[in-house]
Amino acid sequence: MKSTRRATTVTVAVASLLVLCASSIPSAAAKSGSTNAASAVTISVASLIPGSTQAAIDQFNAQVGEFVKANPKIHVKSVEYQWTGPTFAAKLAAGTLPTVFTVPFTDARTLGDNGQLADLTKEVKALPYFKKFNPAVLAEGTSSHSKIVALPTAAYAQALHYNRSLFSQAGLDPNKPPTTWAQLEADAKQIAQKTGKAGYVQMAKDDNTAGWILTTQVYALGGRMETGSGTKAIATLNNPQTVTALNILKKMRWTDNSMGNNFDYGWSDINQAFAAGTVGMYISGSDVYTNLVSASNIDPNIYGLATIPLAKSKKAGVLGGGTLAAVKPTANAAERAAAVKWINFFYEQPLISKAQAIRNAQTLVDGKQPVGVPALPIFNKAQYDLANSWIKPYTNVPQAQMKPFTTGIFNQKLIPEPAASTQSVYHSLDAVVEAVLTDKNANIQQMLAQANSTAQDLISRGT
Amino acid sequence: MTDLARAAVPHSRPHRRSRRTPITWVRGGGLTTLIFLLPMLLLFGAFSWYPIARTVIMSLQHTNLVQPATWVGLDNFRTVLHDPLLPKAVENTAEFAGLALIFGYPIPLIAAVLMSEVRRFRGIYSALAYLPVVIPPVVAVLLWKTFYDANSTGVFNTILGWIHLGPYPWLQSQRTALPSLVLESTWANAGGTVIIYLAALTGVRRELYEAASVDGASLWRKVWHITLPQLRGVLLVTMILQIIGTAQVFLEPYLFTSGGPANSTLTVLLLIYNYAFGNSLGGDYGSATALSLMLAAFLAVFSLLYLRATRSWSTS
Secondary structure (H helix, E strand, C coil), X not given: CHHHHHHHHXXXXXXXXXXXXXXXXXXXXXXXXXCXXXXXXEEEEECCCCCCXXXXXXXXXXXXXXXXXXXXXXEEEEECCCCCHHHHHHHHHHCCCCXXXXXXXXXXXHXXXXXXXXXXXXXXXXXXXXXXXXXXXXXXXXXXXXXXXXXXXXXXXXXXEEEHHHHHHCCCCCCCCCCCHHHHHHHHHHHHHHHCCEEECCCCCCCCHHHHHHHHHHHHHCCCCXXXXXXXXXXXXXXXXXXXXXXXXXXXXXXXXXCCCCCCCCHHHHHHHHHCCXXXXXXXXXXXXXXXXXXXXXXXXXXXXXXXXXXCCCCCCEEEEEEXXXXXXXXXXXXXXXXXXHHXXXXXXXXXXXXXXXXXXXXXXXXXXCCCCCCEXXXXXXXXXXXXXXXXXXXXXXXXXXXXXXXXXXXXCEECCCCCCHHHHHHHHHHHHHHHHHCCCCCHHHHHHHHXXXXXXXXXXXX | XXXXXXXXXXXXXXXXXXXCCHHHHHHCCHHHHHHHHHXXXXXXXXXXXXXXXXXXXXXXXXXXXXXXXXXXXXXXXXXXXXXXXHHXXXXXXXXXXXXXXXXXXXXXHHHHHHHHHCCCCHHHHHHHHHHHHHCCHHHHHHHHHHHCXXXXXXXXXXXXXXXXXXXXXXXXXXXXXXXXXXXXXXXXHHHXXXXXXXXXXXXXXXXXXXXXXXXXXXXXXXXXXXXXHHHHHHHHHHHHHXXXXXXXXXXXXXXXXXXXXXXXXXXXXXXXXXXXXXXXXXXXXXXXXXXXXXXXXXXHHHHHHHHHHCCCCCCC
């Protein structure tokens, strides 16, 4: 018996070692990438978010077909993709992201510094329009070592989305959205009382969105969440403007009762609720109309877009953000080159080439997808105006209903997201927003002090 | 000791075993046994032991799983122990386990005893009890989310509305969120335990009940004096399994509330998940694995103490 046990133990040990060795030997196939002798290369690209309509999928596939026709040696495999903090981190760690994917402005620089994105400097500098990029926007995708790790594809400002139909039903003028927070509170109350629907709702989920929107409000009131940069940054989450913003929420939730019954909205479900007509107003990126159409089938007639009310303070501004296209760090040279070609074709050409802009707009119109969604320039302003003039005949979004935003946004000061440990700052604030919306007696000062301490610790650790 | 007695106690002759050589081991079928075992050993090695070894190593490192890892000693354990969210997560997990024990433990037992008493349609009752276990957990949670909808149109709020109660913010109140998760969890998991109890009840000898009936015992006295003592071995095992299971609760808080509102449903496992994946920059895998090991060590010690404390009660 003893011998049997000993032999089994030895065998187990040998087997374990074999498994360990086998696991640690990198696969030759993985190292060689997906190229072959004929120099054909296969890349996977982020396509649409899960749940997109068939029309949107067909439109995307048509664009892939067009790209492959122009680049016969590049095989493109499209992968459904939606950036969310937790899923992105998991896919990044597991190496299962597509070759080309998108990341928010928030993360690109730090990801680049951490070696988690491929260095695209050589390929990007070879693009003929490289010098036309807005330097401030390109900087969002440039690491601290001056390596370009991501290319800007879209920029937005936070905006107030409102339901014109509910405004009318509540006796409000849908052409006059609120321009002050006091007016926003009053309008929300009136909508709730007259229609029984939520007058104003806010993302309040523990997935960093609650902190993101609260930061937007704080910026609008003239506050900031941190000063300085990097691990030396100082967290200022418990500033007076944050307290004011939370008190506004508290009043709307508990006194005015104008925020409905759901207090756990995330990015997707708040869009769905808005498209379903159950929400009077909410804050999100100015470009969210695309999602409202492609994933939630919104009735364009109900849609209204306005700038976020800013306080009368020199520091008050609107939080800006955007999206960058990046390439996974394990991509080889051929894959990187193919990936930048795709980024150029799919994301940049519609903004830089008249022919491609028109072709892209035509495809979008054919697929019943929105053209002309308000965005901010990622190239210089002249290029932005020029690109908009090319697609003007194809514009199918309700532009008149977006006028309160498009006429006002260029007068607002655009402020980037907190630079240090952005997601951690947002995450620290999530619980505070949730507490204010679910506990009438939540101690705002105490919770903010705790959140500030947590955020400061995370900033100092660079996470 | 007589020869007969020696033959009856073969283990009392260790000097004979020591003479065994690899050849005798092979001849005795040891090699065949090993060959049959090998696939399972490899599978266990690859999918159980290797991840455990990696977890121990990673708990001593700082890594984003893309760049090379750096050794940080016990820093990850210190970070976890100083996290202000850890006491909250432990408190919530203990509360979940406690509530699940109070509500989730006796319900399957009562259901099993009642079902064993019925003479007709027992199979149908068993199938109905087991049905929630068959429903995929994610689907079950999505289903219960409609039940818990905070609007007056939610299923529970509609039913309560008929008697002029509510609407209640089931998952969106710090007071009711955790008990709401326990309720769904009990519904989802009770079926499996009911089947175990039903199987154990078939092992209780009928003569005991018949003798008790002759003595004029009521149903309650039969349950108290016959059923429960006869089931105590199974009861002790299901209790420890339930405690270990609820200490690792993740699915319900993750899918229902993401730990909210205001961390009121944050559990230890969800905290581990948040360390690893809560930050899109690539998580704090070191802290996640450190807390995982701490939880595993706690459960191992708890299980040992529990088994030792209850040894005298066990039928085995």
